[in-house]
Amino acid sequence: MDFRTREIKWFLQSIFRGYSDADLRSLDYFIIRKIRPAFKAYAKMAGKGTCPGFMCFVKGKQIPVEEGCKKWNKTIKEIEESMDLMWSDFNNGDELYNFIEKHGQEKTSNKIDRGMRKFGKYFGNFWT
Numbered sequence: 001m002d003f004r005t006r007e008i009k010w011f012l013q014s015i016f017r018g019y020s021d022a023d024l025r026s027l028d029y030f031i032i033r034k035i036r037p038a039f040k041a042y043a044k045m046a047g048k049g050t051c052p053g054f055m056c057f058v059k060g061k062q063i064p065v066e067e068g069c070k071k072w073n074k075t076i077k078e079i080e081e082s083m084d085l086m087w088s089d090f091n092n093g094d095e096l097y098n099f100i101e102k103h104g105q106e107k108t109s110n111k112i113d114r115g116m117r118k119f120g121k122y123f124g125n126f127w128t
Contacts, residue, residue: 029090036083042126043080046073052125075118082115 001009010020022032056068056077085108088095100108 026090028086032083032086032090036087039083039126040080043076046076046126052090052122052127054125075122079115079119079122082119084118085112 006022010022013020014023019030031126042071051065051069051072053068056065085096087093087098088097096108099111101109
């Protein structure tokens with residue numbers, strides 16, 4: 001199959017399936033490309049004082065709503081920074097490489113991993 005035919009095939013697959021076989025070559029890039037813009041918009045909205053009720057409890061004891069929301073906003077920021085670093089990596093951006101140069105590879109990997117683990121932990125709670 002020549003390049004032009006593949007491009008047409010992938011285009012049609014994207015229209016009918018929402019993704020193409022080409023997207024499966026780097027599924028992580030496809031996913032971050034789809035969720036990052038929406039998550040960044042969510043992060044802006046979440047900073048306006050709303051947070052899930054469970055964030056207002058620490059070790060079973062209730063804390064003030066303002067503290068819970070600060071905790072939530074810190075978590076959202078950590079996830080957003082993790083996604084930004086991943087995005088920079090996929091786009092050969094300088095942000096990731098500057099971060100690695102400043103903090104080292106291990107700390108960078110840990111930051112990305114921590115943010116994505118929190119994304120998974122709180123998945124289902126991203127509402128406003």
